[in-house]
Amino acid sequence: MQNLYNALPPNSSIKVSTVHAMDVLASSDPPSSGAFKPELDTALDPVLAFLSKTGSPFLINPYPYFAYLSDPRPETLAFCLFQPNAGRPDAGSGLTYTNMFDAMVDAVRAALDAKGYKDVEIVVAETGWPHKGDPDEAGATAENAHAFVSGLVSHLRSLAGTPRVPGKSVDTYIFAVYDEDLKPGKGSERYFGLFQTSLTEAYPTGLVRNGTAALGPAMAPAQAPTSVQPAPALPKPGQQPQVTPAQPGSAAVAGPSGLCTPGTATARGAAVACSRHNSAESSRTLSVPTIIAGLLFTALQMLI
Numbered sequence: 001m002q003n004l005y006n007a008l009p010p011n012s013s014i015k016v017s018t019v020h021a022m023d024v025l026a027s028s029d030p031p032s033s034g035a036f037k038p039e040l041d042t043a044l045d046p047v048l049a050f051l052s053k054t055g056s057p058f059l060i061n062p063y064p065y066f067a068y069l070s071d072p073r074p075e076t077l078a079f080c081l082f083q084p085n086a087g088r089p090d091a092g093s094g095l096t097y098t099n100m101f102d103a104m105v106d107a108v109r110a111a112l113d114a115k116g117y118k119d120v121e122i123v124v125a126e127t128g129w130p131h132k133g134d135p136d137e138a139g140a141t142a143e144n145a146h147a148f149v150s151g152l153v154s155h156l157r158s159l160a161g162t163p164r165v166p167g168k169s170v171d172t173y174i175f176a177v178y179d180e181d182l183k184p185g186k187g188s189e190r191y192f193g194l195f196q197t198s199l200t201e202a203y204p205t206g207l208v209r210n211g212t213a214a215l216g217p218a219m220a221p222a223q224a225p226t227s228v229q230p231a232p233a234l235p236k237p238g239q240q241p242q243v244t245p246a247q248p249g250s251a252a253v254a255g256p257s258g259l260c261t262p263g264t265a266t267a268r269g270a271a272v273a274c275s276r277h278n279s280a281e282s283s284r285t286l287s288v289p290t291i292i293a294g295l296l297f298t299a300l301q302m303l304i
Contacts, residue, residue: 001050015056018047019125022062022104025111031103031164032092034110048117057123057171058112062104064148065129065139065188072138076100081144082151095163101127101152106164127152128175131202133188140188142203149174149194149205 005016022028024044026037036044051058064080078085080100087096088103097103105122112120129148133140156169179193179202194205 001047005050005054016054017051017056017059017123019059019061022060022108025107028104028107030088030090030092031097031106032090032095032110034107035114036111045115048112048115048120051120052117057121058108058117059123059125060105060108061126061175062101062108062124063127064100064104067100067104068139069137077139077144080139081147082155083147090163093164097163099151099155101155102162105170106162109162109164122170124170124172126173126175128192130188130191131193132191134186137186137188140191146203146205 001016001018008014008016024036024040026035027033048058050056068076068080075085077083079088079098082099082101085098087098089096095106097106105124108122112118112122129145130137130140131142131145152172152174156172159167159169161168162170174194176192177194179196180190181197183190191202193202196202
């Protein structure tokens, strides 16, 4: 990460970070008890110091689906799907949680705070819910996937934040755009896509309107330009490409082959992650180390 950071031009807005799984935590329940595993200190402490120094985010992959698999009760499912539930009080903080996503994010926040890194922001690099799975994989259905994704997006768009950090939604990448039909492992691993490999919707997402992609509410047609602007020229060898500055609350990602294509769809506090579908290589949301670029390659809003 340091080498990548050193290679950036001076005063670059590009942030360099790396992704972590939830198992970097020694404890996460209740969220206020969140703490990193002590055996990871040697590797993790320099990373956290780098993120703090460079103003880069801590990337985490919380999956409420896997939390449900470990406790497949109806009340746990409702808690994971943003559905009405009794809530879960955190005796350590006095806060009450109404969904698993917030609980997982706040456990990471507590772990960062305990390390003294209250200045390091959290970005959810991956989260999602499979729409299909093996017979022994409870909850992997299209109905549950729709409930999770639509509930997540509504929650993020509300800007309610989490109980520990209210009033500010965490930037979030939904995994994934497409199913990964050649991915090994349990059946659910192949069915996290919003779209199947046939390019049809895995379940109603609100992303398709009249046969075309529709990533937001209908907008009035733009006025025709008075003059045609030429397409930007490709940079010559050795030159830096010209980019558009990012808007607040948005992010684009650089993948193994440069900027993700198809373009990442972003919304206020929510984003659809890029992936390469139907490939022998498993598609990933972000490269590791991941570069979170301070630009918008495609500025689209998502509405579910």
